[in-house]
Amino acid sequence: MNILLLGSGGREHALAWKIAASPLVERFYCAPGNAGIAKECELIALDVADHAAVITFCKAQRIDLVVVGPEAPLCAGIVDDLAAAGIKAFGPSKAAARLEGSKGFTKDLCRANNIPTAAYERFTTAASAKAYVRAQGAPIVVKADGLAAGKGVVVAGSVAEAEGAIDMMFGGGLGEAGAEVVVEEFLQGEEASFFALCDGETAIALASAQDHKRVFDGDQGPNTGGMGAYSPAPVMTAELSRRAMDEIVLPTVRAMKAMGAPYKGVLYAGLMITAEGPKLIEYNVRFGDPECQVLMLRLMSDLVPALLAASDGVLKNFDLRWYPDAALTVVMAAKGYPGSYAKGSAIEGLDAAAAVEGVEIFHAGTKADGGRIVANGGRVLNVGALGKSVGEAQQRAYQAVDRIRWSDGFCRRDIGFRAVERERKV
């Protein structure tokens, strides 16, 4: 098979690493990719937003499957455009990608199908949203309806803070994404990410993960795209995973099919594990980054047949095997991230780091510059490891981190701390 992967982050390097390991793959390309992905396949300088250019490339290279990493091309309908040109792609259609693209759409789907989620209302004016906030009281959560690059959610501790968020969103602070707003109940519990592979008709569970969104140790400081992750999430017992499938994922897949927008691809459910059980916080329509990196480390089976089965609608009797080990990844970012940061500094010691037992390094924002690897983004490297426990994986990952010489980089030193504490108590 000939495969084209779209994207350029650590998520895509992890996918590329698994795809390249498949005996089914003949030619393998990635657009636009990064210096790490270049070790797995051939990089192509395509603009992913230019669907016509992607289609032309696929036809010329006889691509059998396009794997779409990030959400933006999915929400822009790249899977629909590829399908119209007769090209198979892994990922949801534009209509199905509304599960991530519109929070209001997803909340209405939950309400109509009894899927457990926070109580909510949708608003198109600031006055009505504020009246609702005042009636409900704080804490309360204000969300922009559309894609807002992780900036669209304000967990407000007071009515005044919620009103400020409503004014910011309706005032155009998030552009079009804030033209509609969802206000919802504040949920209490532990968060976990749960992943399922869907084929339009049914779904199979992948695995669970937890990530660290804040930039500094102890989960302090501003939010980022994610500073590290581990899998499995200890909070997601087998019983809770079963409930997440039965009460959340499968009813969603059935509802999407019933409305004529069958969901194919990875469904990433952000869950709050409350006293009453798992509740949906939000859906993403692709693998998480850096959660994908830990899932791929733990996946024993060939990924390519699974992606094909999802695209072809034949997941019903499909089975995936996983290593029993835990996986953990530490994100190394450029100093200044998630604010402004410099690009172009050299990174050394990667081979020595990769030699630590159980370690696999995925590149997120790197570029080859002559014989050197240089930083080319905010999140730059994912240093991951497998281990018998989260604690062992953590120890191996930091041993590798300590072999990397990059003066412009930093990382959190406590990724996985809650899981490691839990392991110590057992």
Ligand code: AMP
């Ligand atoms: P989202 O972008 O929807 O995942 O929201 C970002 C973060 O806000 C989540 O990971 C939660 O930590 C928090 N959050 C979102 N919705 C709620 C809620 N209803 N109750 C409590 N926390 C929430």
